[in-house]
Amino acid sequence: MERLNGTGVSPGVGYGPVHRLVSTVPEPPADAVHTGDAEAEKARAMVALEEVAADLEARGERAGGDAREVLAAQAMMARDPGLAGDVDLLVGRGATAARAVYEAFGKYREMLAGAGAYLAARVADLDDIRDRAVARLLGVPLPGLPEGAARPYVLVARDLAPADTALIDRGSVAAFVTEEGGPTSHTAILARAMGIPAVVACPGATTIEEGTLVLADGASGVVRLSPTDEEVETARNAASAREAVLAAATGPGCTADGYEVPLLANIGGPADLPTALENEAQGVGLYRTEFLFLDRTTPPTVDEQEAAYREVLEAFPGGRVVVRVLDAGADKPLAFLPPPGEEPNPALGERGLRMLLRNRPTLTGQLEALARAAQGTTAKLQVMAPMVAGLAEAEEFVAACRAAGVETAGIMIEIPAAAIRASDLGPAVDFFSIGTNDLAQYTFAADRQVGSLSALQDPWQPALLDLIAMTAEGAKAAGRPCGVCGEAAADPALACVLVGLGVTSLSMGAPALPLVRAALSRHTRAQCEAAAVAARQGQTADEARDLARGLLPGLSDLAL
Structure with a gap:
């Protein structure tokens, strides 16, 4: 290796x-019970959590900058009343303080782990708070x-x-x-x-x-x-050269011959705006709204939602902000949106738009909040539905948007059926946005959360590239834009291929924007199209990648 x-x-x-x-903090035994003094045990748990919170705040003050805000947020997690209530309940049932803290965090951990890539990235934060509290309660050192x-x-x-x-x-x-x-x-x-x-x-x-x-x-x-x-010296020289290239690659995204490709940021809430703006995002291509709905027994009010949406819209005057309505169900359960019954395979059950259409008040409230948030701003609000399988669902969503005052309504292409029949769906909606992660999951019957199947999630898979091409062709025939908001867009080489396939905008995690901007600026649209044709001729993901890169000489400038 x-x-x-x-x-x-x-x-x-x-x-x-x-x-x-x-980390070597042991898991408290599942069968451990306290001596019978539940109140004393609850007090021990609360003291440990408060000590953790105070320590996190102190570390943040010493570090300053972004760290202060990050650690202050962690301290708030440790002091969360809902967490305290769960600990009380578990101790009341006989669990030791350490076991109660461990199990209480487990509930929130599962919720975040299944809430998409953005929020799943916060699981490590929860694990750290849990381990620090458990270590105190067990009397063991924290590495x-x-x-x-x-x-x-x-x-x-x-x-x-x-x-x-x-x-x-x-x-x-x-x-x-x-x-x-x-x-x-x-x-x-x-x-x-x-x-x-x-x-x-x-x-x-x-x-x-x-x-x-x-x-x-x-x-x-x-x-x-x-x-x-020699490799170390070469890498250091290449890094210096790449930094100079990235510093020069500024402004709107476009190819070397001037073909415009808007470069947008994927965000999970207003907290992500500084990074998006720092990396010169031209707008937002995927605003995940799940953070507003997690861990609630009732949906957020229209006013709460409006404030969160307006903050993002105001950050991009004249720019595009694409908002995905609540994508719940399957691996993102919500207490106030229970599934209709036992689902043997939730990923293939009621989730996304299917669930929202069954729970109309939640959808209507969100669309109303979005329409209100857009009033008085110059941002171009676009709203899209997740997990659309066919024409009837697309038409029903667009009608709901129009009724709420949302002018631009589109759909995500995440199900192979929608990609295959994109030419039917195009005239019914205002835009497409391809979610490459879920599209790969359903195309290859490979659960995104199963690590052993990660090779099937490779966005260079030729079959996935074929579906992207079909979607882009369907959108073009209907005169509709077609973006990609999956993290596949963050790969500089693949970004060029996506443009060659007919994708009209790219959205990704903000830190990837400079490299993608630089990669596009070094290739003409014709080169991107040639690379796309070559990639689709590959029989494996590796072959597709190698064939495309062979026709993208500008990547060498970026040491990629």
Whole structure:
């Protein structure tokens, strides 16, 4: 094994020996019961959680900057009244304080883990708070960062907790590499703020032996094991050259011959706006609204929703803001939107638009809030429905949007049936947005959450490229725009191919925007189209990738 591939989220290269961070806080026994004094046990749990919250706040104050806000948010999680209520209930049933805290966090953990990539990236935060409280209750130490290292090291972990990341000495850590996380994880946010190269979502990272010299490229996501001196020097030179290229690649997205391709950001709420604006997003291509609805027994009010939507709309005057209505069901259960009954396979049951059409007040309230939020702003609000299978659903959603005063209504293409019949759906809607993650899941019958099937989720799969092409062709025939809002758009080479397939806009995690902007600016539209044709001729994802890259010479300027 000479190299691993992950997602680069903080540019630059880091070189040094691996230090692995492994959590060893034990899980409290499931059958552990307290001595009978429930009130005393509840008090122990509350003291531990408050100590954790106070420690997180203190760390944030010492670190300052973005870390202060991140750790303050974690402290609020530790003090959450709902969490305290769950702990009380579990202790009342006989669980020890440690077990009650562990189980109470488990409920919230599952909720976030199943709520899409953006919120799933916050699972590490919850795990860290839980482990810190459990460690206090069990009287065991919580592993921390390596101390006294003789040289800057590359910190490798399954994921990193903000409480540790925030206090890292920039001179001690050459780079972060994690197996989990994503562009919106707090590891990524803090790494960028601290100027430390970082690679996340890197399978196999924790199998690297302690002390192994590695070279981590925080832009390309490549992690080289035991590199030669020449490879290290080449990577450092390439990183410097790439930074100069990225600094020069500014303004709206377009190809080398001037074909405009709007570059938009995927966000999960107003908190993501600074990163989107910093990376020159031209608008929002996917506003995930689930954060407003999670962990509630009743839906948020129209006023609450309006405020959250308006803040984003006002951040992009004259720009496009594409909002996805609530995508609940399956792996995103909500207490106030229960499924109709037992679903043997929830991913193939009532979710997305299907659930909203069965729960009209929730859909109507959200559309009303969106229409109200757009009033008085110059942003171009576009609203789309998730998980649309056919024409009847598309028409019903568009009608609901029109009735609520939403002028531009579109649909996500995530189900193969919709891609295959895109020519039928095009005239009924105002735009398409392809969600490559779910489209791959349903095309290959490969659950997104099953790691052993990750190869089938590779967006370079030729069959997936065929479906994207069919969708773009259907949209073009109807005179409708067709964007991609799956993270496939964050791959600079694939972004060029998507444009060649006929995709008209690209939306991604904001940190990926500069590289994609630079990649497009180095290729003509004709080159993108030639690369797309070549990719579809491949029989495997690797073949498709190699064939396309062979026709995209500008990638060499970016050392990709």
